[in-house]
Amino acid sequence: MPCVAERPACPLCHTAGSSLFCTAPQGDKLLDYYRCSECRLTFVAPAQLPTLAEEKAEYDLHCNDPQDAGYRAFLARLAAPLQALLPPAATGLDFGCGPGPTLSLMFREAGFSCADYDPLYANDPQLLTRNYDFISCTEVAEHFHQPGDSFALLQRLLRPGGVLGVMTRWLMADPQFERWHYRRDPSHVCFYKPATFEWIAARWDLVLHLPATDIALLQRP
Structure with a gap:
């Protein structure tokens, strides 16, 4: 067990002295995972985070086809409850759209405007200076x-x-x-519990909806 001085601060809530949760293999390496007592986030030790090049190499292995019915059904688990909270003609942003943007296409098909942003594949900083009625973030927060x-x-x-x-x-x-x-995905470095989303909602005064397992909707009042 590392001494207190070696325990990293939580990268979400910045509480000092997270506890070592476990050490586990990742490929040919051993990674240290820490658990925050305040927000319950579990995260990889900062010194062991993957480089941008290593992350991109992993992302490039993904094959996200906008015409794949199974992939669309997977994304609909978020899209359907999110759309139920939106006013007509709402405008949105798919944050972390990846190399094969699909969710934004599904929103546009449903009558909502939606732009694509990704720091690697669709990096338009101007999109981060605007305001939106909705933002989707699918399979991104763990990165x-x-x-x-x-x-x-x-x-x-x-x-x-x-x-x-x-x-x-x-x-x-x-x-x-x-x-x-x-x-075991080497690009996954943060892991959330429902309690973590409760902390996020409280921190930024958001209303939390948990419509299904693995889905969190955070709404500004």
Whole structure:
């Protein structure tokens, strides 16, 4: 067990002295995972985070086809409850759209305007200077190296009444964490519990909706 001075601050809530949760293999390396006692985030030790090149190499292996019915059904788990909270003609942003933008296409087909942003594949900084009625963030939050900064940015981009929709696998079974397939993706570095989203909602005065497992909707009053 590392000494207190070696324990990193939480990258979400910045509470000092997170506890070592476990050490687990990742390829040919061993990674240290820490757990924050305040917001319940589990995260990779900062010194062991992947480089941008390593992340992109992993992302480039993904094959997200906008015409794939199975992929669309997966994304609809977020799109459907999010659309139910939107006014007609709402405008949005798909944050972290990846190399094959699909969710924005689904929103446009449903009558909503939606732009694509991704720091690697669709990097238009101007999109981060506007405000939106909704922001979708599917299978992205687990990649955040500085989730506190990322969620602060996302909530600033919301108009009053706007909704941030997040889809990421929740960490529910601590004893199975080392064997969990979701952890084994080398680009996944942050893992959330429902309590973590409760903390996020309280921190930024958002209304939290949990319509289904792995889905969190955070709405500005």
